[in-house]
Amino acid sequence: MLRKKWLLVLAFLTVAGLSAYGQQKSITAVDLTKFTVIEKAAEKVLAHNTAGVVAGDLTKTVRIEKPTSAILAHNTAGVTATGKEFVNPKVEAGRVHWHPSLAVACEAAKKSGKPVFLFQMMGKLDDQFC
């Protein structure tokens, strides 16, 4: 339980930096799946909250992710978290005609002679936040 509360505190502090930079409104989904809305916000938070970003390790690993870790590690002030169940809104998964599974895509590939395009991700492509 303590660990869960701790995570909530850390999560709050990670994102709290946004308020200081005038980004307090909800992020709206735009379908450049990972790197426009979601990642842009992350980048801006981290750009203003971290000193000494290492050059050459970038969008998702260092400039965003590592400084995030740094924020989390160094902010320990307690904040009470009250949570409601979050429902990730469903969105269209772009204009690609996706097969429902890898097996189905492979069957289609046998007939068409085309290669299989497998897009693997954390989260779901048809979720707003993915």
Next chain:
Amino acid sequence: MFSNDDVANFINKNFEPVWESVRPVPIVRIDFGNGTVLTRTLHGNIATYVCTADGRVLDILPGIYEPQTYLHGLNQFRLLHNYVARAKDQAATRLKEYHEGQIRALKENETPPQFVNHAGVTKAGIERAILAVLVPGKEAQQWNATSAKTHKPSSQLKLPSNNDIANWKILAEDTQINETTRRLQIHEMLAAAGPVQPKAVTKKLYKEVLHADLDDAYLGLGQTLFAGYPFAKEELGREHESK
């Protein structure tokens, strides 16, 4: 990315596409209590595989790319599939040689060998007319420069106007890392593994190339997250009591 017409049309025309989730993405959501809610993901990542019809991995693009490079990579994947398929019984050997050639070039900081379509301009205009040939990097660059003059995308693949140049710069830099460091790791991984199913390399890919340990509840960030955890002793004591 997949709402971009050029990208979506290219995928629809040349591939049998499918997406799958390897695990939920961490989501941070702050309700400020005044109607303002901030929601975002943290530490997510992606990978694009090209596979044969029997589900064997031919190659992988790691992480996020700027659209033009992504499209170029997908075109290379399309040609790779043709190049390997034509080898028939020698497909595994040809694939291994392809990966080894890429490794050699990347280690020497040279432009890696690339595929060009030798089906000819007239034939290439016909759907699925492909004769993929692997040529040295410099030769491919000349070929692509000539080809680019005659095949322009319908749009310029620009981000929306509210995205600034800094974002492009970061994305371009990330693309560069993907195309060098991470691609080298992937070629080494696939050269060693051979033509395997995606699940055989997914965890290794995410852990070693994309730095997200799928077997770890905290994606490998636990040590950092809890480095200053003030209740560690208390929690440890409770665990002992419960045993």
